[in-house]
Amino acid sequence: MKNIRISILGLGYWGPNIVRNLLKVPGAEIVSICDLDEKKVKNALSTFPTVKATSNYKEIILDKSIDAVAVATPTETHFKIAKEALEANKNVLIEKPMTKTSKEASELITLARKKKKILMVGHTFVYSEPVRMIKKIIESKRLGKIYYYDSTRINLGIIRSDSNVIWDLAPHDLSILGYIFQEDPISLQAFGSSHINQKSEEMAHIIIKYRNNLSAHIHVSWLSPVKIRTTIIGGSKKMVVYNDIEPSEKIKIYDKSIKISPAKITPFSPAYRSGDVVIPHLEEKEALLTELTHFIECIKENKKPLTDGTEGLRTIQLLEATDNALKTKSEVKVL
Ligand SMILES: NC(=O)c1ccc[n+]([C@@H]2O[C@H](COP(=O)([O-])OP(=O)(O)OC[C@H]3O[C@@H](n4cnc5c(N)ncnc54)[C@H](O)[C@@H]3O)[C@@H](O)[C@H]2O)c1
Incomplete structure (x- = not known):
């Protein structure tokens, strides 16, 4: 089966941990990393020189060759980015807390179902x-x-x-x-x-x-x-x-x-x-490695994630x- 092509958005504290672990996940291929802040992009590139980088997440959304995104941006941006990614037929892993409101979380769950895409929440523990x-x-x-x-x-x-x-x-x-x-x-x-x-x-x-x-x-x-x-x-x-x-x-x-x-x-x-x-x-x-391996497996095997959108919503409620x-x-x- 072909590799799952994935991009990581947000390279602050947590995003680089996702990149580091995803590099070890069998069947995952990091296409690109992204942060609005050019300095963060530069820093990440010095640690992960083999990946492509951008400061504009829309490039990732528009790239049809990308199967999945991991969203590690601040919580207030999760809904907008995840919604655009799902609408563009990408599987989505969103960091905790999933969204700012339960209404937003419910909307993402419905959209993921409609698009038949995996929506998983980073409840790492x-x-x-x-x-x-x-x-x-x-x-x-x-x-x-x-x-x-x-x-x-x-x-x-x-x-x-x-x-x-x-x-x-x-x-x-x-x-x-x-x-x-x-x-x-x-x-x-x-x-x-x-x-x-x-x-x-x-x-x-x-x-x-x-x-x-x-x-x-x-x-x-x-x-x-x-x-x-x-x-x-x-x-x-x-x-x-x-x-x-x-x-x-x-x-x-x-x-x-x-x-x-x-x-x-x-x-x-x-x-x-x-x-x-x-x-x-x-x-x-490392818990994050187990989490990311599970995300890739769920995409490949079309399995329900252990921490799916509904679990994310329960926490938001x-x-x-x-x-x-x-x-x-x-x-x-x-x-
Ligand atoms: N699962 C865990 O154990 C765990 C641990 C820490 C943080 N987190 C979660 O991860 C998320 C990020 O936390 P953090 O501590 O890394 O925050 P952070 O503020 O250090 O980093 C967020 C980064 O996102 C970037 N960003 C903002 N908007 C963007 C956009 N539109 N496109 C691209 N980049 C954008 C910012 O420039 C910043 O570099 C939060 O939701 C947080 O709760 C989860």
């Missing part, structure tokens, strides 16, 4: 080895009944002008939650504050309620002196700590739990149980719910 391992652990029921998901995703900056910290960082957790629990939330609350730009929240907490007394707490911030990427998943039997900053040993399964036996109320009740800590082996594989919760300072129903 769904393709990461630790997150895939966590899903397996949960499905094996080793943790027992799941009580909570508690994530801290904080660092100093990068303060974005086109979104608040929730739209920037929480898509990661929202997509992980959808993937590992396969469960729609019932309601959410959000609290946030702005200290530097006075326009949008730079730090925030989101609390999400699910059925069966499961809850998620997500703390995102651009105002932390240190970078923390830690998630704890607590269950009735065992608990998992996932530290994405660790170079290896990213996941630890703690054999710890608490039990109260109503029959034996003593000064030593409740009983705290503490056993071994297990560190599962994880394959060393939850982000809109956080906007609503921040504005109304109240719990918002999302089911």
Whole structure:
């Protein structure tokens, strides 16, 4: 089968990572890279001298020999670029968050269906080895009944002008939650504050309620002196700590739990149980490489992507719910 000819739009922080990984994907052929900013194009060309470059994305849209585009431009441009690309019969990978509104996301889904093209969203963590391992652990029921998901995703900056910290960082957790629990939330609350730009929240907490007394707490911030990427998943039997900053040993399964036996109320009740800590082996594989390999496979085999447009839309709907919760300072129903 012929190679999938692909172009990458946006060569800021994330775009060059897409280029670097796509060069390793079998069956993918990078035709060109593009950024409005000539300096970014020059920089990228010094790292990837074998690809063609342009500062005008319309050249890519008009080139009928290009099968697919990866859009890594700022969120506010995703809809326009993705829509033009789909209309020009190209398969599209859009970075997270998919669009600025759920209306835009729905329009792209409809257009992709009409054009019979693959529309995939860059929910990269769904393709990461630790997150895939966590899903397996949960499905094996080793943790027992799941009580909570508690994530801290904080660092100093990068303060974005086109979104608040929730739209920037929480898509990661929202997509992980959808993937590992396969469960729609019932309601959410959000609290946030702005200290530097006075326009949008730079730090925030989101609390999400699910059925069966499961809850998620997500703390995102651009105002932390240190970078923390830690998630704890607590269950009735065992608990998992996932530290994405660790170079290896990213996941630890703690054999710890608490039990109260109503029959034996003593000064030593409740009983705290503490056993071994297990560190599962994880394959060393970059999530973005797995994601891009999947995108190319989906195009070749006309398969539905794991993180398709509908998954992207689901995340946008939850982000809109956080906007609503921040504005109304109240719990918002999302089911
Ligand atoms: N999946 C992930 O883990 C992950 C990680 C980081 C960023 N992202 C996402 O990737 C996207 C880009 O983020 P970033 O941090 O690289 O932003 P960035 O601001 O560093 O880069 C965006 C680039 O797009 C260029 N650009 C803007 N409009 C353009 C157009 N019409 N044509 C061509 N180029 C254009 C800008 O000049 C800039 O160089 C965002 O949606 C972000 O949320 C995803």
